[in-house]
Amino acid sequence: MTDTEQRLAAIRGDAPPKRHNARTIAALTGNPGCTRRAVLDGAGVDKPALAERVGFPARFGQSRFAITRGNTFEAQVKADGGAELLRLVAARLGVPVPAATRWTDLGDGDDPATRARRSATLLTEALPPSGYHPDEPTGAGEPGEPAALFDHPMLGLAVAGQRVHLEPDLVAARLGGRFHVVEIKSFPVVDGQADPAKLAAAAVQSAVYVLALRELLTDRGHDPRLVSHEVVLVCPRDFSNEPVAHLLDVRRHLLVVRRQLDRMDRLDTLLADVPADFTADPAADPATLVGSLARVPARYAPDCLASCELAYFCRHEARGQTGALGRPVREALGGIADVAEVLALAGGETVTDPDRAEAAALLRTAARLRADALATG
Ligand code: SF4
Structure with missing residues (x-):
């Protein structure tokens, strides 16, 4: 264990580090200037347990109803080997619907590491033929080459020294000459408009997948630009279950996510200003935890309520300040x-x-x- 790893382990207590996912990585970008959050997330602290222990339990997360609705909509969109989904994605990318499609389900069985290896092999096998240049995207794909849709591939990204497994809803290959991340969300698009907060969250989460897919290609010696910065977002239209596809340009989000991940990689710099006895171990005495947290600077803002489990604690602490x-x-x-x-x-x-x-x-x-x-x- 390095010195930094030892310190992070001491901060979180006995428990193994909490693993990130795309949602939590995306949430990291919500308040990038907050040292408290960077240290807690870098250490893999169980923040819901910590918030509960200091008397301010987190109150966000998807309801069971929303999760069920999301799963039902995703299953509907992916029915029939993704035939309707392929039509939607091709139409949105402005390419003809390919005559043949290969559907690969990477979502089941095996442990995450095995799934990640299998996903990496199959995704790179779906690369466009040699001679293709990312600056000159082709149409639907080379003649005779079927489009390829990968259902729930397993990708990976390093976050604060940990390998995190990530699972986009779908990756489309051989459409428009690039890989496209496809995200299926159950929030509606009404009159062409979606909830801006939900749209922004979907864009950042999709950017995390794009980044992971680009790193996979880079690791395997391919050009990362083969992964498009345009993500296809599929949502229900108006108040029906009819799916509609939109393109999201996530270039700006890619920069923000990359910057925050780089910051997490330099935790030793952040830790230099954190008291040596700082603890966020949810098993510690609540008064000790409150005193400890107070010594690491936070930057509370109302946005924290939607993105950080410690929000109610920090809001209470920040009362009387205009920043709150x-x-x-x-x-x-x-x-x-x-x-x-x-x-x-x-x-x-x-x-x-x-x-x-x-x-x-x-x-x-x-x-x-x-x-x-x-x-x-
Ligand atoms: S809730 Fe607190 S710890 Fe979390 S990001 Fe906001 S200020 Fe930082």
């Missing part, structure tokens, strides 16, 4: 960190710090306008 209301609110309040100070300045308190003068003038004006509006009302 979100970055736009904090900026609108002149960048002042403390709610009490904002109220004091708005109430006309004398400003001693020249850097606060402009913010104080704006806050006083806002307070006067609000008072006028209330009086008029």
Whole structure:
């Protein structure tokens, strides 16, 4: 064990590290500036258990109903060897529907490592013929070559020194000359619009799969650009079960995920500023844990509620700070960190710090306008 690994093991306690998945890796990008989160996730701490132990249990996650609905929709879309899915994907990519398709189910049996090896072999066998150049994508594929759809292939990615297994819903090969990750989600697209938060989460999660698939090709000596940065997202249309496909460009998300994974790889740098006796072991005494967590800086924002199990603890800790209301609110309040100070300045308190003068003038004006509006009302 390296020194860093020993420290991380001491931080999380006796338990083995919690393994990441695409959802948790995607969530890492939600608050990349939070040291507390990077250390806890890097150490593989059981954050739901930790949150519960300090008295602020996590309250998010998919309901059983949503999971069942998602599984049913995915099974419907993939029925008949993916015939309808192939038509949807080909139409969205603007290529003809191939006459022949090979469907490979990689989702069952074997342990994850064996599945990952088998997936890697079959995926690389589906590479376009030699001579193909990623900058010049072909049409549906070479004549006589069937399209290939891989159901639940097992991919891998290194996260904070751990190998994490990842399972996209589907990877399509030989369509548009590249590999395409296909994600099937059960949230609806109503009048061509999906819930922006769900869409953003799907894009980041898909970017994780694209990254993993690109690393697989690179490891096997192939050009990673053979994996498209365009992901096909399949959702129910309006309030029906009719599937509709959209293209998501995940280039920006790829950069964000890569940057955060690189940061996780440099945990020793982050750990240099973490107290030597810092513990997040869910078996420790709650008061010890609260004191310990307080010594590692967090950067709470309302987005944490949807992406980090420690959100209610951090929100409680951040009460009285403008940052807890979100970055736009904090900026609108002149960048002042403390709610009490904002109220004091708005109430006309004398400003001693020249850097606060402009913010104080704006806050006083806002307070006067609000008072006028209330009086008029
Ligand atoms: S909930 Fe807390 S630990 Fe998690 S990302 Fe937000 S501030 Fe960081």
